[in-house]
Amino acid sequence: MAQLYQTQRAMRNMRQAAMQRGVIAILDVGTSKIACLVLRFDADLRPVADGVGSMAGQSAFRVIGAATTRSRGVRFGEVAAMAETERAIRTAVQAAQKMAGVRVDHVIATLSGARPRSYGLAGEVEVEAGQVTGADIGRVLAACEMPDYGDGREVLHAQPVNFTLDHRSGLADPRGQIGQTLATDMHVLSVDATSIENLLFCIKRCDLELAGLASSAYVSGISSLVEDEQELGAACIDMGGGSTGISIFIRKHMIYADSVRMGGEHVTGDIAMGLQVPNATAERIKTFYGGVHATGMDDREMIEIGGDSGDWEKDRRTVSRAELIGIMRPRVEEILEEVRARLDAANFECLPSQQIVLTGGGSQIPGLDGLASRILGQQVRLGRPLRVQGLPQAATGPAFAGAVGLTLFAAHPQDEWWDFEIPAEGYSNRSLRRAFRWFKENW
Amino acid sequence: MRSLIPRLSFGRQPDFGVPRDPAPSRWRYRLQRLMLTPAFRLALRIGLPMVISASVTAAWLSVDGNRQAVLDGIEHAKRTIQQRPEFMVTTLEIDGAEPALDSAIRGYLPQELPVSSWDLDLVELRAGIRELTAVEDVVLRVRPGGTLAVHVTPRTPVAVWRNVDGLRLVDGSGVMTGMIRGRSDRADLPLIAGDGAREHIDEALALFAAAEPISARVRGLVRMGERRWDMVLDGGLRILLPTEQPVAALDRVLALNQAEEVLSRDIVAVDMRNGHRPTVRMSEPALVRVRRAQDETN
Numbered sequence: 140m141a142q143l144y145q146t147q148r149a150m151r152n153m154r155q156a157a158m159q160r161g162v163i164a165i166l167d168v169g170t171s172k173i174a175c176l177v178l179r180f181d182a183d184l185r186p187v188a189d190g191v192g193s194m195a196g197q198s199a200f201r202v203i204g205a206a207t208t209r210s211r212g213v214r215f216g217e218v219a220a221m222a223e224t225e226r227a228i229r230t231a232v233q234a235a236q237k238m239a240g241v242r243v244d245h246v247i248a249t250l251s252g253a254r255p256r257s258y259g260l261a262g263e264v265e266v267e268a269g270q271v272t273g274a275d276i277g278r279v280l281a282a283c284e285m286p287d288y289g290d291g292r293e294v295l296h297a298q299p300v301n302f303t304l305d306h307r308s309g310l311a312d313p314r315g316q317i318g319q320t321l322a323t324d325m326h327v328l329s330v331d332a333t334s335i336e337n338l339l340f341c342i343k344r345c346d347l348e349l350a351g352l353a354s355s356a357y358v359s360g361i362s363s364l365v366e367d368e369q370e371l372g373a374a375c376i377d378m379g380g381g382s383t384g385i386s387i388f389i390r391k392h393m394i395y396a397d398s399v400r401m402g403g404e405h406v407t408g409d410i411a412m413g414l415q416v417p418n419a420t421a422e423r424i425k426t427f428y429g430g431v432h433a434t435g436m437d438d439r440e441m442i443e444i445g446g447d448s449g450d451w452e453k454d455r456r457t458v459s460r461a462e463l464i465g466i467m468r469p470r471v472e473e474i475l476e477e478v479r480a481r482l483d484a485a486n487f488e489c490l491p492s493q494q495i496v497l498t499g500g501g502s503q504i505p506g507l508d509g510l511a512s513r514i515l516g517q518q519v520r521l522g523r524p525l526r527v528q529g530l531p532q533a534a535t536g537p538a539f540a541g542a543v544g545l546t547l548f549a550a551h552p553q554d555e556w557w558d559f560e561i562p563a564e565g566y567s568n569r570s571l572r573r574a575f576r577w578f579k580e581n582w
Numbered sequence: 583m584r585s586l587i588p589r590l591s592f593g594r595q596p597d598f599g600v601p602r603d604p605a606p607s608r609w610r611y612r613l614q615r616l617m618l619t620p621a622f623r624l625a626l627r628i629g630l631p632m633v634i635s636a637s638v639t640a641a642w643l644s645v646d647g648n649r650q651a652v653l654d655g656i657e658h659a660k661r662t663i664q665q666r667p668e669f670m671v672t673t674l675e676i677d678g679a680e681p682a683l684d685s686a687i688r689g690y691l692p693q694e695l696p697v698s699s700w701d702l703d704l705v706e707l708r709a710g711i712r713e714l715t716a717v718e719d720v721v722l723r724v725r726p727g728g729t730l731a732v733h734v735t736p737r738t739p740v741a742v743w744r745n746v747d748g749l750r751l752v753d754g755s756g757v758m759t760g761m762i763r764g765r766s767d768r769a770d771l772p773l774i775a776g777d778g779a780r781e782h783i784d785e786a787l788a789l790f791a792a793a794e795p796i797s798a799r800v801r802g803l804v805r806m807g808e809r810r811w812d813m814v815l816d817g818g819l820r821i822l823l824p825t826e827q828p829v830a831a832l833d834r835v836l837a838l839n840q841a842e843e844v845l846s847r848d849i850v851a852v853d854m855r856n857g858h859r860p861t862v863r864m865s866e867p868a869l870v871r872v873r874r875a876q877d878e879t880n
Contacts, residue, residue, distance in 0.1 A: 167608035208604065226605035233606050233614055348617065 143285065143294055143327075150351060157245035157350035163549060164232060164243040167355070167542040168224070168250055168338060170298065170381025170404055170559050171212050171500065172532070174542040175231035175246075177204030177239040178549065200550055202529035204239025215400045216252025216355065216382040218337040225341045232345060246347045249545050251355035252382045253334035255295070256294075257285045257395045257485070260325040271304065271313045271321055277559035279323045295335075295354050296328040299556050300392035309390070326394050328354055341519045351549065356384030358394040358544030363498040363522035364388055364535070372490035375399070375522065376478055376511075377503025377540055380404045382404045382472055385481050387490070392553065395485040399477040403501040406470045413466040414458060416444050428460050432506035437461040458550040475514040482515070496522035498546065500538035598805045613823040664700040671730045682760075683716050687732060690714075693857040699724045702863060708743040716759045741790075742768055744802070754787070756780040774807030782832065789813065793834055796845065810855070820851040831857065 157163050158180050162459040208230040211222025236243055262283035266275050276395045278300060288294070302310040304318035313321060337353065342349050348363040360375035369388045377384035379402045379563040406429075411421035429441050437460040446454045485495060495515050497507060502521055524543035526535065534542065616622055643649050661671075672695055676684050684820065690710040692702065704722045711732070712722045721733040735757040739751035751759045758780070762768055772790045779786065785880065786803050788813060793800050796815065804812040811828055813821040823831050831854040838860075839845045844852065848868035853861040864872070 212605070226603065228723065229608075229611045232606045233611055236614065236618055238617070242615050242620075 143280065143297055144296065144557065145411055147297055147554060151552070151554055153349075154549065155495055157247075157348070158549070160245065162239070162241050162243055163200070163244075163350060164235065164246040165542055165545045166228065166231070166246045166248040166342070167539075167545060168213060168216075168218070168228070168248060168341075169210055169217055169355070169372050169379055169541065170251070170402060171210055171379070172207050172538070173210045173213075173227045173231045174207040175205070175228075175235040176202050176530075176534070176546060177235045177241065177243055178546055179203045179241075179568055180550075197525075197527055197547065197550055200528070200546065201522065202527060202531075203241070204235040204237070204544065205534050206234030206238060207534070208234070210380070214381055216379065216398065217331075217334045217403075218341060219368075221337060221341055221344075221410045222337075225344045228341055229345050232347065243350055245350035247351035247545055247549050248338060248342060248349060249355045249358055249518065249541055250330075250334060250338055251377070251379050251384055251541065252398060252400065253330035255328050255330050255354055255356065255384075255396050255398055256288065256292075258288065258327045258329065259394070260284065260327055261287065261322065262325065263320060263322040266300060266304075266318055266321050269317055271318065273314065273559045275321055276302075276314065276323075276556060279558070280325065280556060283323065283325050286327070286557045288327075290477075291467065292329045292333050293332040293335055294327055295330045295352060295392070296357060296396075296554075296555050297325060297557075299323045299325045300390065300394055310392070315548055316327040319526060326392065328357070328393075328396050330354065337388045350451075351552075353545055353548050354384070354386075354396055355379070355541045356386040356398055357393050358548045359384055359498055359524075359540040360388050360393060360467065360496075360544070361547045362387035362524035362544030363496050363540045364494075366391075368494050368496065371492035371494070372432050373492060374482060374487055375493035375496045375498060376515075378402060378474070378497060378499035379541070380500060383478060383499070383501070385485075386480075387485055389489060389490060395487075397481045397485070399474060399481065401470075403479065404500040406467050406472075406501070406504075408465065409466050409470050409519055414451075414456075414463075416446060420445060425467065426462065426503075428463055429467055430460065430464045430505045431471050431510045433461040433464040433468075437464060467504070468510070471501075471507065471510060472514065474501075475511055479514055493518055495519045498524070498537045498540040500536075502537050503559055530533050598783035624796045640722050664698045667728075669699045670696040670728050671702065671724060672728040675725075676729050676732040676734060678748070679717075679732075679736055683714070683736055685733065686714055686716070687711055687720075687734065691730065691732070696728065699730075702730070715757060717752075739768070739771060740787060742773045743780055744773060752780055752783055756782065756783045767778065772800070773802030774805070775802060776808075779803070779805040786811065788829050789823070789832055790831045793836070799845070815845065819845065819849065822851060822853045822855050824855050824857060834860065 150492065151257045161180055163178050163180065165178060167174040167252070180200045208227055209406070211227045212220030218224045229459060232243065232246075260283040264275065264279045264282050285468050299352060301308065301324040302313040303322040304310055304313050304316055305320055307318070310316070318550060321325045339349055356375070356377055359377035360369070363375050364373050369391045372387070372389040374387045377386075381400070381404050383399040383402050385391050385397045385399065407421045407425055410416070410425055414421065416424070424442060424444060430437070440460040441457040442460060442463060443455070443457050446456065493516055495511065495518060497511055497519065498521070508519050508521050520541070521537065523535065523537050524540040525547065527546055529545055530543065594661070620630045643652075674688070674691055674695070675791050676687055679687055690707060700756045702724065704724070708722050709722055711717055711734070716736055717734055719735040721731075723731045725731050737753040737757060740754045741752045742753045742765065743750045743758070744763065749762045749765060751762060751771070752774070753759050765773065772786070774783065774786050782805070789803060790800070793813065797814045801814045801816055804814055806812050810825040811823045812825060813832065815821070821832065821835055835852055835854060842861065848865045850865050851863040853863065
């Protein structure tokens, strides 16, 4: 627990130190594209307008540079070829810096793969002074029993999502309240350490310093779910290029995250294999003509798929759109089925509200919401990321849910509970304090 | 058709089929980041031009000839402006000085005209002219039109001082203003003599003023022992005046003269040094005659 506390605290300090500098970069390392946003923090938390607050820190920053580039060397949201990835990051960072006109030294990065795994932790302590203080919160966080999440894994997020004080559950901030027993539920997300290290090394090779790391599923949820969905319970499905992230939110906290190692690139691969075309052509066909619902009209709409073989017959091939949909649909269904399985494993159906929000570049397939509602449940909508100040129009699509979510994460991270000191372990300290208390009570 | 002989090709080989990688090289990326560093940009924008211009200037100036050329150019430009007709002094105008003093003053003023007024040091000229004993004060001014106007206030001699080496003119403050050859050159001025006479010229002038009734007979004043005056009248008659209040003593002598015509008698000196006991010293023949008359009466 002490190690978790230290790493969380270190990450928090790192991010705050970087934000003190004023300019910070957001790096979304995805399988199909790498997006880089440059944020300028003004530390100006004044209300934006009459009746509008600081909007959870969103008014404090502004996007001053944005760039995106085709991703290289990333597979399933994990770095597969270091040099390629490094070059892609360099491209994105350079373009964003050029647009911003400032040099960026610190980046907050997100990664979508790395096999996230969620754990629910519970801790319980006796309240010392009758009234809950910051020290009690630190102790209850320390009292959580760490699960054995295995070697070679790191905790990426650890957030207390709920506090219970003497059978009164659902407390967001128990400080100052009077009670006997303080219990907490903590959500811990662990990922593969090697993926993090690889990404870290790539970023370091670009002369940048990592100021924070977040799970893509989590940050997509922050940006795509609206406030009441986050409050009442919703799942965000971030359909990326190489992996599909799932995050479940309730009471504004993520309680579960997972990722399915399938995404848009697999659909493209299926098309390329099915139609015998290069990947680039398959991608083009998918984005122009893709869909998941075939109608009678689609049988008549013929798509020239072309080819560079020099063979006239091969280069003049056409397929109907229905055929294309016939290739795409099973793969999309497979992804959604897998997501369904993960949601079932997380007992999503027990939540009071079962809103499902589809976001990410893959969610732009026409007709996906209809297919998803058939597989995932009735309450499905397509989500776009929140608008933040200064974001270019080109970066407002659902493909940028991760990047935009990361800006929100930078402005309003939900890890402020780690500011409380965790009591140093050891008997001597406690006995000394007990002696002191005895002394105070008897004199 | 492609050449069958492989050629050396410089630069990048076009690799067909592979999408172009827009990634910047490591060094290009670093250069761009460096150029975005504010301090570096400032140094490049301001520091570098300054260093270059300073070093070029220093290198150019390190050659003696160049430095001399710059100085010559500056000097030439200065001369060109200073030598403009507006600044030239063409005439001298001296007023308030008699011919002798005038020529003496001209000796101090620039000899060659025209001369630029920038080259005239009026303060120094004035100091030089003021060194002339005959000049009490002088005002120098360059008038528009190129005239150097010298307004001289000469010292006016009020007495002639007889010294061992001749006759000198003395003004009211005891400063010698010039020499004369003979007493008759300035017969209008009273004569003074003796050591310390110049320092007490105002006293002497007061005495001369008091001696107005007998001015025709007065020859001059002699300072005796640097403390008191003797008034010398014609025929060697002396009026010995006291140190204190000599004018009052002279007035008494004049009153005595008016009443009893003392000074017309045959006497050598009237001694007023002791105010309580004025004494008359008679001449030798008069004394003989008085003795004889006394003998006859007896």
